[in-house]
Amino acid sequence: MSTDAVAALYPxxxxxxxxxxxxxxxxxxxxxxxxxxxxxxxxxxxxxFPFVLNGSIRVVKAAPSGRELPLYRVAPGETCVISxxxxxxxxxxxxxxxxxxxxTLLILPSADFQALxxxxxxxxxxxxxxxxxxxxxxxxxxxxxxxxxxxRLAALLLGKxxxxxxxxxQLADELGSVREIVSRLLKGFAAQGLVALSRxxxxxxxxxxxxxxxxx
Numbered sequence: 001m002s003t004d005a006v007a008a009l010y011p012x013x014x015x016x017x018x019x020x021x022x023x024x025x026x027x028x029x030x031x032x033x034x035x036x037x038x039x040x041x042x043x044x045x046x047x048x049f050p051f052v053l054n055g056s057i058r059v060v061k062a063a064p065s066g067r068e069l070p071l072y073r074v075a076p077g078e079t080c081v082i083s084x085x086x087x088x089x090x091x092x093x094x095x096x097x098x099x100x101x102x103x104t105l106l107i108l109p110s111a112d113f114q115a116l117x118x119x120x121x122x123x124x125x126x127x128x129x130x131x132x133x134x135x136x137x138x139x140x141x142x143x144x145x146x147x148x149x150x151x152r153l154a155a156l157l158l159g160k161x162x163x164x165x166x167x168x169x170q171l172a173d174e175l176g177s178v179r180e181i182v183s184r185l186l187k188g189f190a191a192q193g194l195v196a197l198s199r200x201x202x203x204x205x206x207x208x209x210x211x212x213x214x215x216x
Contacts, residue, residue, distance in 0.1 A: 052074050082094065
């Protein structure tokens with residue numbers, strides 16, 4: 001991908017001084033990763049700052065039992081706040097990042113990330129990233145702490161269109177739950193006439209009913 005194309009995804013890079021842009025172009029490395037690749041894992045040292053050029057990374061917090069709580073996704077034009085935190089604090093990762101599809105990253109080495117922080121434009125970009133992600137994580141904490149799982153499932157379904165091509169396991173992963181519980185809730189929704197279930201598909205029959213449940 002050309003420098004102009006990368007700058008189109010990340011306008012902050014186009015606003016950097018020429019010397020900083022040259023350093024970014026010379027020092028960063030492109031990585032192409034197939035779907036399902038672990039980009040980083042807990043207790044692993046952070047070697048660089050990733051810019052997502054295509055594909056996406058799903059960032060989760062894993063429990064010893066194997067359950068995962070989704071934290072956020074990093075799509076093209078977005079960046080990873082956990083990578084930023086690890087580089088700023090020089091600490092290991094405390095979450096896991098996995099590619100959801102074939103993904104291309106541009107990795108900026110740690111030393112060059114630190115050097116770019118001297119540029120006000122890039123520094124402001126990173127701080128804005130923190131503010132946005134913290135707001136997202138606070139919303140996630142509120143949902144987990146104060147909303148019942150059936151409400152969260154109803155809200156999740158409503159956000160995916162009338163017909164969802166997904167598995168019960170994928171829905172459970174997004175909710176930080178287990179498949180058996182999500183399957184039981186979906187069967188309850190189906191019994192109420194809210195949805196129709198088939199293999200790897202959920203069709204919403206009564207969106208108004210789901211909205212009432214999600215807002216209850």
